[in-house]
Amino acid sequence: MEKRKKTIALVAHDNRKQDLKDWVLFNWYELIPHTMVCTGTTGLVVEEALEKKCEKYDEKAPEVIRLKSGPLGGDQQMGALIAEEKVDVMIFLWDPMEPQPHDVDVKALLRIASLYNIPTATNKATADFIISSPLFHEDYNPERKNYQDYLSRKIDINK
Numbered sequence: 001m002e003k004r005k006k007t008i009a010l011v012a013h014d015n016r017k018q019d020l021k022d023w024v025l026f027n028w029y030e031l032i033p034h035t036m037v038c039t040g041t042t043g044l045v046v047e048e049a050l051e052k053k054c055e056k057y058d059e060k061a062p063e064v065i066r067l068k069s070g071p072l073g074g075d076q077q078m079g080a081l082i083a084e085e086k087v088d089v090m091i092f093l094w095d096p097m098e099p100q101p102h103d104v105d106v107k108a109l110l111r112i113a114s115l116y117n118i119p120t121a122t123n124k125a126t127a128d129f130i131i132s133s134p135l136f137h138e139d140y141n142p143e144r145k146n147y148q149d150y151l152s153r154k155i156d157i158n159k
């Protein structure tokens, strides 16, 4: 079966970056046909790990697009890409033990991923399930709810 090119969002908080790096290194070959889009610092870790691994095995490393660092707007940029339907899968290893200065952005990113029905992993086990799913290798279009009623609702502003 042809490997459908996907855009995979990869994001990890500092205490989870090692987990994400391990996951990327374990799945490096599976990731080659796809494009990674990452928040800034996560992108550095992912890019370096994939480049080293691919170089070792004489393979071309996949493209890694780096957005701004999460606390500097990267989570919001990622959310915007999801709203534009440009992300197929998101692996977001957020830190359940430490508050983040940009907690509202973290929540917003998780919310928008849920709204757009993006397959989302917030831990390595779920990331393993996603990448080993047959659907990962297919042209999968997640069902999107129709919000037409909401968009065309009457708003009474003359009270």
Ligand SMILES: O=C(CO)COP(=O)(O)O
Residues within 6 Å of the ligand: 011, 012, 013, 014, 038, 039, 040, 041, 042, 043, 068, 069, 070, 071, 074, 075, 106
């Ligand atoms: O803060 C983040 C996600 O909320 C991740 O940002 P960095 O990848 O820049 O560390």
